Amino acid sequence: MSIFKKTIFTGFSPNLTGRDTARALSYLLLPWRWARISSGRYVVLAEKKLREYFSVRHAYTFDSGRSALYYGLKTLGAGEGDEILVEAYTCVVVVNAIKFTGAKPIFVDIGDNFNIDPANLENKITAKSKILIIQHTFGLPAKLQEILAIAKRHNLKIIEDCAHSLGSRYQGELTGTFGHIGMLSFGSDKIISCVRGGALITDNQEIGLKIKELKNQLPEPSLIKTIQHLLHYPIFYISKPIYNLFIGKIILILAKKLNIINKIIYKQEKAGELVKFYPASLANALANILCYQIDEIDRLNSHRQNISEIYTKEINNQEINLPWRNNPIDFKNCACLRYPILLKNPNQLLSYAKKQGAMLGDWYNVPIAPADINFKKTGYLNDCPKAEFLASRSINLPTDRHIKLSDAKRIVKIINSFSGSN
Numbered sequence: 001m002s003i004f005k006k007t008i009f010t011g012f013s014p015n016l017t018g019r020d021t022a023r024a025l026s027y028l029l030l031p032w033r034w035a036r037i038s039s040g041r042y043v044v045l046a047e048k049k050l051r052e053y054f055s056v057r058h059a060y061t062f063d064s065g066r067s068a069l070y071y072g073l074k075t076l077g078a079g080e081g082d083e084i085l086v087e088a089y090t091c092v093v094v095v096n097a098i099k100f101t102g103a104k105p106i107f108v109d110i111g112d113n114f115n116i117d118p119a120n121l122e123n124k125i126t127a128k129s130k131i132l133i134i135q136h137t138f139g140l141p142a143k144l145q146e147i148l149a150i151a152k153r154h155n156l157k158i159i160e161d162c163a164h165s166l167g168s169r170y171q172g173e174l175t176g177t178f179g180h181i182g183m184l185s186f187g188s189d190k191i192i193s194c195v196r197g198g199a200l201i202t203d204n205q206e207i208g209l210k211i212k213e214l215k216n217q218l219p220e221p222s223l224i225k226t227i228q229h230l231l232h233y234p235i236f237y238i239s240k241p242i243y244n245l246f247i248g249k250i251i252l253i254l255a256k257k258l259n260i261i262n263k264i265i266y267k268q269e270k271a272g273e274l275v276k277f278y279p280a281s282l283a284n285a286l287a288n289i290l291c292y293q294i295d296e297i298d299r300l301n302s303h304r305q306n307i308s309e310i311y312t313k314e315i316n317n318q319e320i321n322l323p324w325r326n327n328p329i330d331f332k333n334c335a336c337l338r339y340p341i342l343l344k345n346p347n348q349l350l351s352y353a354k355k356q357g358a359m360l361g362d363w364y365n366v367p368i369a370p371a372d373i374n375f376k377k378t379g380y381l382n383d384c385p386k387a388e389f390l391a392s393r394s395i396n397l398p399t400d401r402h403i404k405l406s407d408a409k410r411i412v413k414i415i416n417s418f419s420g421s422n
């Protein structure tokens with residue numbers, strides 16, 4: 001890692017700003033705000049902003065996307081004896097949300113676009129199939145026309161997993177508005193963030209009222225957890241610019257080890273178990289920060305699209321495969337959360353880039369990420385060869401608001417100078 005060059009991050013809270021940090025600090029330091037940490041008017045405001053953004057009648061927030069997904073599944077009746085179809089090349093918390101309802105996850109293989117392969121979907125449907133989760137990986141909308149036609153034929157209910165695709169459009173309409181329910185995530189690495197948060201949206205009156213009823217039964221978030229989430233802001237804000245000097249790295253490692261800041265995925269979740277503090281409602285203080293970010297969705301995505309175009313035009317290393325160039329995509333309709341590239345030896349490129357101060361992303365390097373989970377508990381039957389192949393070759397590049405044109409060019413230069421024999 002070079003100490004002379006600013007580190008480029010892919011993860012590490014890419015949406016974090018000074019404005020959000022100041023707001024988080026105000027909740028931590030100003031006594032008259034303490035009473036408003038857990039509950040207050042911002043949850044209602046965030047939900048209103050989401051309803052307006054999506055032009056839907058219902059939007060309800062939760063402590064996370066995974067909790068939102070769990071309640072979305074419950075709303076659509078998932079339970080013991082049901083099969084829920086979901087793509088391999090996803091995150092373990094998605095699989096946990098299914099399992100916690102009592103239903104069984106059935107993994108569908110993916111296509112070159114990292115989204116559900118319609119042909120494989122047909123093969124995986126049985127009489128027990130009840131709900132289909134459609135993920136729009138990296139922000140690229142799935143083949144909705146084909147997939148929705150299959151779902152209709154088999155009477156499947158749909159949840160769109162828009163954790164990566166907030167603001168993406170398919171045939172002019174926002175992803176999240178095609179299924180019975182759209183699920184959003186505001187986790188620290190997503191399109192917009194409040195460290196941890198999520199939502200469900202729907203325009204269906206009956207479904208909306210059911211979600212509302214379940215959401216109203218949620219406990220308030222634990223104060224300790226919310227304080228951890230608020231502390232995430234100053235700690236990352238201070239550490240990232242000095243990460244290359246090692247001090248930043250040490251602060252982050254210590255903050256994690258000492259439990260001063262949250263973990264994105266807890267140990268229990270990696271083992272397929274529930275975490276004690278969740279599910280819960282979204283904390284008012286986090287909803288306050290979310291409100292600013294909701295107003296920025298389209299602007300942030302437009303930046304992501306511009307950065308993605310640079311990668312598409314300028315990466316010219318023969319060892320690297322660019323799926324978004326080979327099957328050209330319309331960047332204007334894609335949230336471009338991360339820019340996927342494929343190569344034979346992703347770990348070599350990760351460490352080569354790291355040495356030059358660029359920490360590239362490894363979503364998803366296994367079909368159900370992260371790699372250190374208890375795979376047996378997921379119920380995955382090693383029956384999605386394409387997902388396994390793509391996972392074994394995946395790297396993703398950052399596109400977030402902090403990636404300047406010069407950073408994108410630095411990444412291009414690193415990638416173009418890489419050789420598997422380096």
Ligand SMILES: Cc1ncc(COP(=O)(O)O)c(C=O)c1O
Binds near residue numbers: 064
């Ligand atoms: C595809 C996908 N769906 C859902 C989630 C869950 O979102 P959250 O982290 O807000 O619980 C994730 C989490 O990383 C994800 O990658």
